[in-house]
Amino acid sequence: MDERVREHARTLIDWSARIEAGDDVVVRVGPDAHELAVAVAEELGKRDANVVTTYASGEITRAYLRAHEGDFEVDPEYERALLENADAVLTLGGGRNTAATADVPGERRQAYDRARREIRKARLDTKWVLTEHPTRSLAQQAGMSYEAYQRFVYDAINRDWEAQAEKQAKVAEVLNDASEVRLVSGTETDLTMSVEGRVAVNSAASVDYDSHNLPSGEVFTAPHATEGEVCFDVPMTINGRRVADVALRFEDGEVVDYTAAQGEDAITEVVETDDGARRLGELGIGMNRGIDRVTDNILFDEKMGETVHLALGRAYASNFPEGREDEANESAVHVDLITDVSENSRIVVDGEAIQEDGRFWFE
Amino acid sequence: MDERVREHARTLIDWSARIEAGDDVVVRVGPDAHELAVAVAEELGKRDANVVTTYASGEITRAYLRAHEGDFEVDPEYERALLENADAVLTLGGGRNTAATADVPGERRQAYDRARREIRKARLDTKWVLTEHPTRSLAQQAGMSYEAYQRFVYDAINRDWEAQAEKQAKVAEVLNDASEVRLVSGTETDLTMSVEGRVAVNSAASVDYDSHNLPSGEVFTAPHATEGEVCFDVPMTINGRRVADVALRFEDGEVVDYTAAQGEDAITEVVETDDGARRLGELGIGMNRGIDRVTDNILFDEKMGETVHLALGRAYASNFPEGREDEANESAVHVDLITDVSENSRIVVDGEAIQEDGRFWFE
Incomplete structure (x- = not known):
């Protein structure tokens, strides 16, 4: 594994989220953030923290929202319970297409967001951190080659x-x-x-x-x-x-x-x-x-x-x-x-x- | 999307898990089961069920277990709360390497399994179903071409x-x-x-x-x-x-x-x-x-x-x-x-x- 990925994971866990032994950590993994998720899991293991990985995919959100026609249930209890009992939520962004949800009707997305206020609040009450793994999709969005984009990302993240x-x-x-x-x-x-x-x-x-x-x-x-x-x-x-x-x-x-x-x-x-x-x-x-x-x-x-x-x-x-x-x-x-x-x-x-x-x- | 994937999703949700409107559904997604997960999310949306996707990766489990040297916490509350409040847990297997966890020490894995009895019990108390998306890794394990393996899988799953x-x-x-x-x-x-x-x-x-x-x-x-x-x-x-x-x-x-x-x-x-x-x-x-x-x-x-x-x-x-x-x-x-x-x-x-x-x- 690229040593820069490990340094990214350590920066995330130690400097950013201040993870301690026994912390209940939710790691939200983007479809192309797998490698960073592996490095994060390894560092969490070393620190005796607990880990639950969730899968954060724009294509899945799109499919669900487009198909869902009725009212959304307000703050489903199971998801709320996961986050209310978590100490930290680490989001590892990194998808395959930054336009994956472009054709979700706006009202649908708004209604979904409105129905999930307490779930969002529970996440924001933890030691939450949002970061991104460099992916080809993000390199494309930036108009950069993959290698140059990786350099750009790690220069921004792995610093003093x-x-x-x-x-x-x-x-x-x-x-x-x-x-x-x-x-x-x-x-x-x-x-x-x-x-x-x-x-x-x-x-x-x-x-x-x-x-x-x-x-x-x-x-x-x-x-x-x-x-x-x-x-x-x-x-x-x-x-x-x-x-x-x-x-x-x-x-x-x-x-x-x-x-x-x-x-x-x-x-x-x-x-x-x-x-x-x-x-x-x-x-x-x-x-x-x-x-x-x-x-x-x-x-x-x-x-x-x-x-x-x-x-x-x-x-x-x-x-x-x-x-x-x-x-x-x-x-x-x-x-x-x-x-x-x-x-x-x-x-x-x-x-x-x-x-x-x-x-x-x-x- | 391959129509067989959609039929797989419908069989899983209607025949297998008997999902109803309002059900709180956990979908555990293997790293290469993304396409099936998208089809499942769409069908869950149509049925007004709720969805939380978790990421089930052998490489992440391996990295965590190998790095974790102390005792495992018994049934971490946040993961238990998710599953105890869920109505159904659908596991969509499909990794990239069936030997991904081959070098995890046996005692480590056993200790981890023993520490998670109540979490497992909570999952088995739901309408849980285990299925698999055909992946190239599974085709290789079977000694079959990918196309032939897909046919094999759907013949076994999409039936009367x-x-x-x-x-x-x-x-x-x-x-x-x-x-x-x-x-x-x-x-x-x-x-x-x-x-x-x-x-x-x-x-x-x-x-x-x-x-x-x-x-x-x-x-x-x-x-x-x-x-x-x-x-x-x-x-x-x-x-x-x-x-x-x-x-x-x-x-x-x-x-x-x-x-x-x-x-x-x-x-x-x-x-x-x-x-x-x-x-x-x-x-x-x-x-x-x-x-x-x-x-x-x-x-x-x-x-x-x-x-x-x-x-x-x-x-x-x-x-x-x-x-x-x-x-x-x-x-x-x-x-x-x-x-x-x-x-x-x-x-x-x-x-x-x-x-x-x-x-x-x-x-």
Whole structure:
């Protein structure tokens, strides 16, 4: 086995999920993430943790959802029981076709998501981590050869996370003390958000940093009272469909208008899921300079240095002071959109620019 | 998709597992059983059942077991909770290497099996069915081309199970009324077993017949007080190792001596698992004439017409009258061994031959 796969598994288990002896671990395995799953099972065995592997296939989800015509049962007890009793849920993404679910009707998917709120909540109450095994399908999505894509992925994942965490702490500190963030970019983006009373997370790819993605490398918070306009110029894929140049207009914290140069129907589906889907759940500042290009994969793209992303929908509880988690925006969805801030852009916090044209004040 | 795969899925769900709307179904997917899993998910969706897919990989089990040096936790609560809340567990076998776990130390596997008794019991308390998707690995094990092997599998699975059930009912009736079964074959097999007080199961590939294999096609009971000698001349693979010509000698219901022309260490591992592994858990009479050759796969081989199989270890509760299930032989293992009775052989029930040289009295 490629030694980089083993290092990925160790980073996931030790740095990211902080697995301990006796932990009940669910490993969700994508159809082409088999090799990483084998390495993860080996490391879990060494640490005396327990393992249950589930199979996370887009083709299976598609077949089930398209065939299912009636109402979905709300939070089936058996699946809920598995997750409520788990200590950690490690998702090893890696499919064979990133468009596998492209022809699932949007309302069907939304209804399914809505019926599974408590199951999702149970998973998010564990030491959950989402990572991805490099597959040929993801290489294709990135427009890269398989070998080059593997290098890209392991450069982003197998790195010095302690050092990354220290750099990010500076930005998190500023956001924690702030009231207002303004994002200005080109002629199409001028957005103002309140971050008053919110907690900025130093997302360093570890549950000990309230960070659940591997790779990570961002600082994020939960904005509210959003006003203004924003254009997301980084193209991406949402629910199997390509979207480009999504423009949103906010009034009083809610999306009141939107357009997209491509994939507008995918955006319509998202914002119509529920009330929370029209509000922002996240403002994230990408700081992982190990990720040096857009690969049309949100897990990597949103962490890229010199980008900012905003998510429609669900906010993370970690962005709220203890006891005030119920203020978090609720939604069945959490969909990130990304904008490039490397040129002609500013991130302004309480009137002071903390970043201009991609450079932070301390750089 | 091959229409035979869809028919397999429908047979599994409707005839075998009797899935109903609202059922909580666990589908255990082998690494190369993906296509069948997609068809099963579609049929479950149509029937308004719920689905959780787990990933059943020999390579993952191997990696975990080899790395795990301490004691295994007994019945981890999260996995137990999943199965105790499930209505049905459908296992879709289909790996890439039937020897994937061949180098797992026997004691390690036995310790793991012993630590998971309640989890296994929870699964066996559901409408559980074990089937297999034809894979290239299984074709290789059978010494057949992939296309010919697919034909073999679907001939065995997609058939008239009502008619098969009627034929088997005759044999089940005789065994139900019987006290003693004697098996004589060649010069090496002369075995006497009591079936007094036991229930013969007409195993017609449906939970409604207390039958949990697809394909099935056998009548089985739980013998006791076994005396004599038996040689299993059908070669097979146990825990990834080839065995041939296993000979067992029984006294007072227990194995007191054994030899094998090949793979004797695999037999040693089995009989040393626990006390119950030295006693018989099953006597089965193969009656599926749709299975016309040995393919070195127990799910198929043991159902073949003109064979008899005996299992060391765990007995099925279905072979005992209600309220007397606690008399069933208990063990962490259930390992079948097969003998050809097509020539120079008799199955004698209470002194009367019900089969001679492979032909039943009614044939």
